[in-house]
Amino acid sequence: MHFALLPAHRAAAAPSAPAVADDDRTLDNAAFHQVIEAAATTLAELGVRRGDVVAVLLPNTADLVVTLFAAWRLGAAVTPINPVLTTDEIRYQATDASSVVLVTDNARTDDLGTSVLLTADLYAGTEGAPAVDPHDEDRALLIYTSGTTGRPKGVRLDHANLTAQCLALVDVLGLTADDHSLLILPLFHANGIVAGTLSPLLAGGRTTVAGRFKAATFFDRVEQVRPTYFSAVPTIYQMLVDLPADVRPDTSSIRYGICGAAPASVELLAKVEQRYGFPLVEGYGLSECTCVATVNPYDGVRKAGTVGPAIPGVTVQVLGPDGAVLPAGEAGDVVISGPNVMRGYLNRPEDTTETLVDGRLRTGDIGFLDEDGYLTLVDRAKDLIIRGGENIYPKEIESVIYQLPQVAEAAVVGRPDPKFGEVPVLFVALTDGAVLDRDAILTHAAAKLAAYKLPAEITTLPSLPKNAVGKLDKPTLRKFEAPTSA
Template sequence: MSIRYYDWIAHYGRRNPAKVALVDLGSGRRFSYGELNERVSRLAGHLRDALKVARGDRVAVLALNTTDTMEVQFACFRLGAIFLPLNNRLTVPELQFIVGDAAPRVMIHDDELAETALTVAGLCNVESALKFGPGGSYEAGIAAAKPIDKAEIVTLDDISTIMYTSGTTGLPKGAIITHGMTFWNCVNLGGPAYISPASVLLTVLPLFHTGGLNCYTNPVMHAGGTVLIMRVFDPGEALKLISDPARGINVFFGVPSIYQFMAQHPAFAASDFSRLVIGGVGGAPMPVPLLKVWEARGVALQQGYGMTETSPAVMVLDKEDAARKAGSSGKPVLHTEVRIVRPDGSDADIGELGELWVKGPNVTPGYWNRPDANKSSFTDGWLHTGDATRIDEDGFYYIVDRWKDMYISGGENVYPAEVESVLHQLPAVAEAAIIGIPNEQWGEVGMAIVAVKPGHTLAPAEIHAHCAANLAKFKCPRLIEFVDALPRNATGKIHKPTLRQQFSAPKATDVAEAAAS
């Protein structure tokens, strides 16, 4: 028997209607749970009655961060419709593939992205469009609609969301997210992140991404807390908001680059982090030197690991272990199973690298319209993550790197994240990435792409000497390329496919030769 999904916003609209639910920092709007419940109900009525959205229909959103996006999500949940958040950094051809694949009935957008949204909607024959903002058809629809009198009954097994992966290794795949996956993520993260009705979260990651939506926006709202949504991340403004006692922000989450940009901001040294109960970090390996910078300011960043396909939480490092187990993603969350698997399918030993497999109610049942991916991504219900992982003698897990980012030099496996962490120890390094470059003698050698902090200088020989003192010879990058900034995707992760394309025929400095000359 399937378990029914229950409406959080309706619950808190009855239980605590005056409590502030959402604050839109871009517009200054604030909504209590009572007001939010009314708006969600009216939006659901407009989608159902005026735009003919029914159970199972997809509703797309292309916008910068706004509280309106959360309203659309909850209205879809109330109708049994499927929420389709779109990456606002994609081009028309990229979005055309996703929208064509998911076939939404409605395209909802903001003014900044109207041209792109309407072009894609036209190309994909989307029936209706709504525009966010004052005077827009979205607000007009809410104002004119009658609240729905009865929500659609849906279960935890029903699809709530389709979230497309970044498409770094081919065409994007639409990960199916069920109501149960979202619920179990709220449960799995609630304890380790100390989420409660008293939680006040500053959301800076994009809401089209699982990090912005589920770390920890949905969990905080599931607990009846308050979420402040920043339209576009600004490190100085984020530090100002966290430091402001009137805001009361006590929960924060970011990818490593978010914390890096904040730590490099002039206001960092004087910022007040005393109210932060939790500062979570995930999405990419976190350089240990950066963890130490935040630790020195009294913030023990809580590392974690997850994927879009896993809701996303899989592992969390308790903040009490942050210092002594720096670099670890922690241990599995409550309602999740994990394995580290050798290429032959057997379980790896302690300390041995293998691929992380995940199983549990938080794992996707598959990909939208992709039976091929469903067949190759699962074994007996276990999701293959593609992440090289090891476990230590105390049971703590370490995500070493993506299998696809690993390269082989002279027969030895090299995991870029390990080398990147060493590069970040150099005070002049603002950011760095390692990729493998073809080499006749060694098969592949490492290239370091480095951005130097303003006002600093860094010579290739310095990088070589530092790596030689801290890494085995086969791990040391032979090639160095200096850039002003590294390319990143919409969530702030360094985009290595762009680097591989850009430097496939490098004109870089071979530091080994430079050191020898």
């Protein structure tokens, strides 16, 4: 079913059944449909039409979910923006997406590149905006993902992508009207939107949108709302297993937890299941394939150390340097094909051509398939850093650091971290005679980058190592143990 039609269908079928809740309110199906209609009317009165883009800058709340469906009711797309981004980063995304309006909960005086609608006024529409005829090819989401060229790029997903992805997840996760998702991942990520919200709603179930995650209070929320599943990154699961031994929550409602966005150790998966009594199903995907490509079955053979087989309708292959499909057990480039693969990057034809080849998505990850089709990842895109589930590309940080005139060379690599899995560390070489300390570099970076992208360590060297062709030698830097930091 097209998601523009889903709220009305749910309201007609079971008006008093629960739909979406957050920290402040609970909406049954009838109320959910009603507030979506009101929000769509408001957006229409502001000029939102089919084909337009609505930006949304909100924390995890029901208002964000309502805005998604309200825009889709009008045939518009949504680009969700990470609330912790700087003004410069927010403005870039809003303008790159050609957003006609930005929905937020905070009155701001800075220029965000488009007109602003406060959530306090989101439901003020009065005339009633008729829903447009839904089209599968209508754009649904523009999810921005960091790119190796420095600036994030918009992943174009249409409603056919969303429907195919969610139907596959309903199938592989066994979702029904009895399922209840506890959403703790951010709603500016595809995972939070697709796996945590849209899929259970499509199955007839419900979603509770939690606010900011806190390990100490997480299981209080579990015992309060009784979810059947939730999705999280390895960092969150590590925080949960690190809770004091006297924390013994009632987790009997949880059928499974989903683990993704970054590699999880076999030990971590076992610790969660042994301590809390529910299994973790590890999966793999990226925004460019809407959300998920593979997942270990919750009710079948789960192979620890793998990210499972391809979900229904999706094909995962491993290619050699010549583009030929490799046999089981041989590592190569992981490519994905299926109806969940994106339509391309917004306004980036060269990037699109490089990433989508013969209808297949080149993930940039290295892995191998076993005889049963289970995928094991052995490496990932060369420079990608995954900090607590957040993707960070070094080039974006390096571009900011190079704005400092004292910097001659800059390189960012990932370093293992016990809490976040990996953190960015920066190496710089200064121009002759220049003086630049760590605090000055961090102050400059903090004005341009979100906090999670800031380097955890900064090391100044006389010059940075190079390889045989003169390029910065990042493998050497990854092994470097800095004796001092600037």
